[in-house]
Amino acid sequence: MGRAYSTIAFDPAKCDGCGDCMTACAQAKTGTDDWARSRIQIVGRGNATQDAIRDAIEDATEKAFELALCRQCADPKCVTVCPAGALAKDGASGVIGWDASKCVDCLLCTVGCAYGGIALDEVSGHVSKCDTCDGKPACVPVCSKGALTYVTTANIYNEVGDWEDLFAPGLAGCQGCNTELLMRHTLRRVGPDTVLATPPGCVPGMGSVGFNGTTGTKVPVFHPLLTNTAAMLAGVKRQFKRMGRDVTALAIAGDGGASDVGFQSLSGAAERGEQMLFMVVDNEGYMNTGMQRSSCTPYGAWTSTTPIGAGCSAGQPAQGKTQDAKNLPLLMVNHRCAYVATASTAYMEDLYAKLDRAIEASKTGFAYVHVYSPCTTGWRFPSDQNMEVARKAVETNFVMLWEFTPSEGLRFSRSVDDPLPVTDYLKAMGRFRHLSPEQIEHIQGKVVENSKFIQRFSEQAHGG
């Protein structure tokens, strides 16, 4: 298996050109404050007096700065044009390494790179390039604007990529759906000693229960009713326990099955502390059956049962759902489950950390993981935008990432300070396209209210 690599990521929208990263790099690599010797170079995107460049800068989120930094290319030109074999990509770290003892200072590598990623350090007389400081880049922690981040998500792939995929190949999801990713990763992590319950919804729709008499998983899977998932799984788990077999009881259910008709069995199992891991894939509606609203559908959203336009309801113009969503994970907190967490596939490292804790908690009690899952078909956004929509939901505080245990209370796993305006999230999809200014104001108000409400849990937990 190939490897995935950690990388220094740059968000030009957040860079103000302060140059702290260059100072840090120059200090780490040369012991000086000389920006010219920094291996990371913040580059102005242009002279603002020129129309062409001004247009580029005014391009909404783009600001005025770019980054000249080695991109540690997968297919590096600098390496191919080096006549001395002094440059080579390290298969383990992905970093393109420079071997001083082989380099002949010919500068051909600088002729190969179109990104200004390897350049002459006039003081040393040699080329210099970013080596990511052996995985601890000096530039990243000093960036107070959040423009530089060191993305280590690749570690997940490296760690679990070789683990057995317990779902059949070729699931029948909609194009761009993130639930396949979620199912495969979750089952991989939970492992083969698992009994899986998938009530009606997108997960069996995608093939968990299989086709033509074979299951879609390599673990035992069953298809309970929408109403009795948690109850049935509790019984199965108890029977295995009685037989002396240690299996993880896992449910992957939709928000409809969990928050609406399945809620009483979910609540009951949680109240009894049944030993299971209950994962809810929350796509905010009954997307599998034609995008009907659920109690998790947010205010203002279009669904097939909360339509838009004149004459929808007794001749009254309608503007999507008129009620706010139920906050199911908070309800589960009030069951004092052994573990409750919210998660997003845009934050996979966070999701994995929470899965680990949930699996552990499910050995002694009820563990609940609520994953926000944008629906490309039902929410009306392009199929390549799932992760972006999921990320925007979190960045705007429309949803928040946290975890809860009875002993530690509630803790945010990602800061809710300084959110983006909720419109950044709303405009990313079609189901909110019709919103009136008043409705947007209502939603923004709800976001603030929700975040304050949950923060109070968090503050109390931490003696705030």
Next chain:
Amino acid sequence: MEQTQYLIVGSSHAALEAISAIRMHDATGTLTVVTRDAHLPYSPTVLPYVVSGKSAPERVFLRDDDFFARNAVSYRPGAGLAALHADSNTAELADGTRLGYDKLLLATGTSPAIPPIPGIDTVSYHVLRTLDDALGLRDAIAQSRQAVVLGAGLVGMHAAENLVKAGASVTIVEMSDQLTAGYFDKVAAQMIEQAFTDNGAKILTGSRVVRLEPSPVGARLTLANGTTLEADLLLVATGVKPNLEYLNGSGVAFDHGILVDDTMRTSVANVWAAGDCAQAKHFFSPTPRVNAILPSATEQGRLAGMAMAGDAGIKPYPGGVPLNTYHFFGRHAISVGSSEAPEGSEVLTRFDEKTGRYLKAIFRDGRLAGIFGVNEFFDGGIMCQLIVRRMDLTADKERLVADPLKVGRELMSRTWR
């Protein structure tokens, strides 16, 4: 007769890139590399540094046996191509072996061009094109007291510098009236010449050797103006010519090099060519040219490999752009693009005598055509992209010349996302 799906002749940059490109698309097709050289792959470009001692000869190899094993490549050094029988898809090697191929890449590089000077076959002289040449020259330089270098191109100048540093008295004889012609302009050439004469070398530009004969010292050279030079070491560095002898009767069309189209295909079915032996599209010329430089070899090798493997991601060759870097006596020179400045082009220069920083940029219709610097560092790769993309720099010319490193990155960064 032995059969291979892919046959690559040659083992330097173009060949190595072709191997990668083929294996990217076809992990299992049988692939054979034959090369006249006896060693693992290395770059001709590194040889001057082997001569100077900067590169340890055992550490210049670009790939090891493990690379060929991992990529399922049968690597056969010491096996030159003697004849190509394209009508039967067969290559005939120097030892008489015949190899059948489905797809053939000719990446055979060049050999030194030996000028037809009367008496040249009566004296012993050095050339520098192979690792064995480099080792021979390295040892000879250590013994030399008075050396003559024929040709003031980059290879000759490199070797001359090594000779100077080793303590020999060195004379460089160049036919044209400027050294490093074709790479650098008169101002830069003057700086280079000054550096050499400051260090004790003698440079005779505009001089032609009319006669060579053995002498007690080694060789005696007679110049057109009648003067004679004695040399205990004679280096012939008057250029290179593609290796094409094996083409006779094959039907593969060639001119100065093997003629190829935009995907490096020759005039004959199932035969491609890349690198210094190929005459391909040129960015600054309506007709194909041999652009015998390392970056072009890698690009052409990559394209040829993709074409041979049937990789649909192939994009046609944009045309060769001259790219050269050169170090002399602690200074560096970079040249990107065309040094020609036809009528209507705009030439901007600046020169700081104190620091020895020199920069020259040539613009045509507001677009960069070439940029050349001595002791003035800029990103050659970015400049090359500005040229190839024909970016309109009308408003930025002066700024670019004033600070090519910063402004080049700024201009290029507009294309980064």
